[in-house]
Amino acid sequence: MARAAFADGPPKASPRRADIPLIKCALCERLATKAWRSGRALLKTSTPAKRVDELAVVELIEKLGTPWRPEGEWLTQLDIVREGKALALVDKEQVGECNTTCKTLAAAAEDILGSHDTDIAEMIYVGSLNRQKFTHRLCWELSRSCGGAAPAVPAGWKPAGSWRPKQAGSQDLDQMMAQMEESGMKGRMYSREELQEQMEDYQQAIEDLDGGEAGAGDGGELDAEEKEEL
Secondary structure: OOOEEOOOOOOOOOOOHHHHHHHHHHHHHHHHHHHHHHHHHHHOOOOOOOOOOHHHHHHHHHHHOOOOOHHHHHHHHEEEEEEOOEEEEEEOOOOEOOOHHHHHHHHHHHHHHOOOHHHHHHHHHHOOOOHHHHHHHHHHHHOOOOOOOOOOOOOOOOOOOOOOEOOOOOOOHHHHHHHHHHOOOOOOOEEHHHHHHHHHHHHHHHHHHHOOOOOHHHOOOOHHHHHHHO
16 A cells, blocks of 8 residues: 655755845845736736736735745745855746745745735836835835845855756646645645646646746836836
8 A cells, every 4th residue: 555645745845034134135126026027017918808906916916925836936046145244146047946045035025025915016006106116115114124234144154055946847746735735635645646646737737837828927028118117
């Protein structure tokens, strides 16, 4: 008989919360840019027949901080490195595995968004702020992620792990388990065969998605949109 798997899934990487204050401002600035551009791109898809309302923008903002969702994959592209006396974020420009660093960034994004998702969505929906003012409002005023001196990097600080690109065809257990939880499947036991079948179905869905067009929330940077940010 196949050994059953725990309903909570296999051991997962955990965030290194001590790093969050050291990178929170830098991440907030990136998150603000991503939210502003992705939100405006989403609003531009609105039509009289299919109107994009403020709730849709709220849902987009929430997804931007979730690495296993397509909208939040940008978090997996970032690595945390030491530059002199501070920590910095480096964009690897390709999707990576969601390891401890990724979990740390996701936890920081959650701290930044906090209970402000509705306020953030409203600012984007109303469209009265350019990107720079939106970033200042989110990072300096609402979340207070920026504005003061970042804490000193502890002596002997080392990266939580090596950044690794996500391998083609890799099966992401975090994504699978999160989808199972959303569909109400958490709280029961799964055999190895059941988990494997779920993973194969999920991988096929990802391949189908990759073959389609990029969604409105990809934050693509167009020359015309760059001008709107000024």
